[in-house]
Amino acid sequence: MADCIFCRIAAGDIPATIVGRTEDAVAFRDLNPQAPVHILVIPTRHITTMFDADTDLAEVAVGQCIRLAVQVAKREGLEPGGYRLVINTAKDGGQSVFHVHVHLLGGRAMAWPPG
Numbered sequence: 001m002a003d004c005i006f007c008r009i010a011a012g013d014i015p016a017t018i019v020g021r022t023e024d025a026v027a028f029r030d031l032n033p034q035a036p037v038h039i040l041v042i043p044t045r046h047i048t049t050m051f052d053a054d055t056d057l058a059e060v061a062v063g064q065c066i067r068l069a070v071q072v073a074k075r076e077g078l079e080p081g082g083y084r085l086v087i088n089t090a091k092d093g094g095q096s097v098f099h100v101h102v103h104l105l106g107g108r109a110m111a112w113p114p115g
């Protein structure tokens with residue numbers, strides 16, 4: 001989508017610190033990190049929210065994002081300490097960018113419950 005900032009990052013039209021890429025997913029550092037490691041993993045193909053993820057294509061795309069997040073977490077030294085994967089969804093989920101993304105947060109102990 002032309003007006004989607006994350007589609008533009010995936011296409012290389014907007015700069016980002018890319019830390020991983022597969023055919024179907026891109027990982028880059030969050031501009032406003034909430035933990036020592038804060039990386040976003042997005043599907044290359046636009047999916048607006050998890051509301052749209054109940055399809056075979058989206059299942060593969062989101063699965064690829066999780067897989068890339070796990071690989072990046074390992075490279076970032078977050079095993080065996082651990083980390084958190086989060087997908088904020090729509091208004092009540094706190095989503096602000098409407099292109100599905102997995103937050104990979106690590107490098108400190110996480111609190112629960114989340115805010």
Ligand code: AMP
Nearest residue numbers: 005016029030031032088094095096097
């Ligand atoms: P969410 O609130 O779950 O939609 O998360 C959106 C995230 O995208 C926030 O953590 C922002 O800091 C991050 N973000 C927004 N624009 C950019 C950008 N151009 N590059 C990297 N991260 C971004």
